[in-house]
Amino acid sequence: KAGVTQTPRYLIKTRGQQVTLSCSPISGHRSVSWYQQTPGQGLQFLFEYFSETQRNKGNFPGRFSGRQFSNSRSEMNVSTLELGDSALYLCASSPAGTSSYNEQFFGPGTRLTVL
Amino acid sequence: EDQVTQSPEALRLQEGESSSLNCSYTVSGLRGLFWYRQDPGKGPEFLFTLYSAGEEKEKERLKATLTKKESFLHITAPKPEDSATYLCAVRRSGGYQKVTFGTGTKLQVIP
Numbered sequence: 730k731a732g733v734t735q736t737p738r739y740l741i742k743t744r745g746q747q748v749t750l751s752c753s754p755i756s757g758h759r760s761v762s763w764y765q766q767t768p769g770q771g772l773q774f775l776f777e778y779f780s781e782t783q784r785n786k787g788n789f790p791g792r793f794s795g796r797q798f799s800n801s802r803s804e805m806n807v808s809t810l811e812l813g814d815s816a817l818y819l820c821a822s823s824p825a826g827t828s829s830y831n832e833q834f835f836g837p838g839t840r841l842t843v844l
Numbered sequence: 845e846d847q848v849t850q851s852p853e854a855l856r857l858q859e860g861e862s863s864s865l866n867c868s869y870t871v872s873g874l875r876g877l878f879w880y881r882q883d884p885g886k887g888p889e890f891l892f893t894l895y896s897a898g899e900e901k902e903k904e905r906l907k908a909t910l911t912k913k914e915s916f917l918h919i920t921a922p923k924p925e926d927s928a929t930y931l932c933a934v935r936r937s938g939g940y941q942k943v944t945f946g947t948g949t950k951l952q953v954i955p
Contacts, residue, residue, distance in 0.1 A: 733887070762943070771947035772888075772931070777940070784940040819887050832878055833943065835887030 731756065733822050733836035741842045747808040750839045754801050754822030760784075761803040762833060763795060766817040775818075778803055807841075815843045846871045848946035850932050856952045857922055865917040865949045867932030875937035877915050879908050882929045882948070891917075891930075922953045 734753045742748050754761050762785075763775040774787040778797035795805040801822075807814055817840050821833035847870040857863055869877065876895055880888035892901045894910040901908050905926065907918040917930055929948040935941050 764945075772933075772945040774942045774944070777942060779940070785942045787942065821887075831876060832890050832893045834890055835880075837887050838885075840885075 733820055733834055735818075735820050735836040735839050737839060738837065739840045739842075741844065742810050743844050744810055744812060746810050747806065748810060748841060749804055749806045750818055750820075750841075752803045752805075752820030752822075752836060754803070754820075755834055758822035758824050758834075759801055760823040760833075761797055761801065762821045762823070763803070763805050764819045764821065765789075766819055766838070767815075772819065775805065810843045812843050815841060817841075846934060846936055846944040848932055848934055848944055850930075850946035850949050852949060853947070854950045854952070856954065857919075859923055859953055859955050860921045862918070862920045862922070864919070865930055865951070867915040867917070867946055868913060869915070869932070869934045870913075871934050871936045871944075873937035875935045875941065877910055878933045878935075878943070879906075879915070879917055880931040880933065882931055888931055919951070922951075924953045924955050927951055927953045 736751045760779045762777040764772045766772045777785040781797045792808045797803045817838045819838045820836045823833045849868045851866045879891040882888040892908040897912045899910050905920050909916045929950045931948045933943045933945040935943045
């Protein structure tokens with residue numbers, strides 16, 4: 730079974746630009762979560778989608794948004810990039826049906842550098 | 845607010861020197877506690893899920909245990925390839941709850 734894939738793997742942007750990251754979950758997984766990982770803060774939860782609906786949202790500004798498509802693939806968008814947005818962005822998928830809310834499987838991440 | 849605290853922040857062991865990593869958590873109703881391993885530049889790799897106090901799970905040289913306030917990841921006779929950052933996370937029970945991660949323990953095993 731193929732794992733979680735994320736594209737692109739590396740991205741360099743300048744302040745003020747916007748960026749879109751993509752995540753394809755493990756086949757059959759319907760939940761996709763996004764995390765931001767920085768050396769100082771560790772993994773910070775951004776949001777979770779299940780069946781195209783946002784189920785949870787972390788404490789990030791509105792510049793961070795996401796969506797999920799009918800095939801469970803997900804995208805996240807960051808508008809008006811700031812230097813502090815430089816981080817590893819991780820996507821995780823889970824079967825997460827109504828009664829199986831269990832472990833998540835992570836992709837390799839997208840390394841975003843904002844100059 | 846759920847909280848996860850991991851200690852120590854970093855640990856250096858000689859090959860074969862067993863030790864334990866600690867994960868203390870505060871959550872009102874635990875649905876699951878998770879352990880992950882993360883290698884540099886990669887996404888976390890799932891290791892274990894523990895659901896209730898007293899539960900134990902093992903995988904090769906790793907054994908995870910759970911009490912009502914903390915979890916331990918015991919590493920027996922570690923090898924250099926066990927070097928990684930080990931992350932602990934919790935999910936609260938009740939509805940659709942997010943997962944809260946600790947900041948991890950960076951383990952280095954010296955040959």
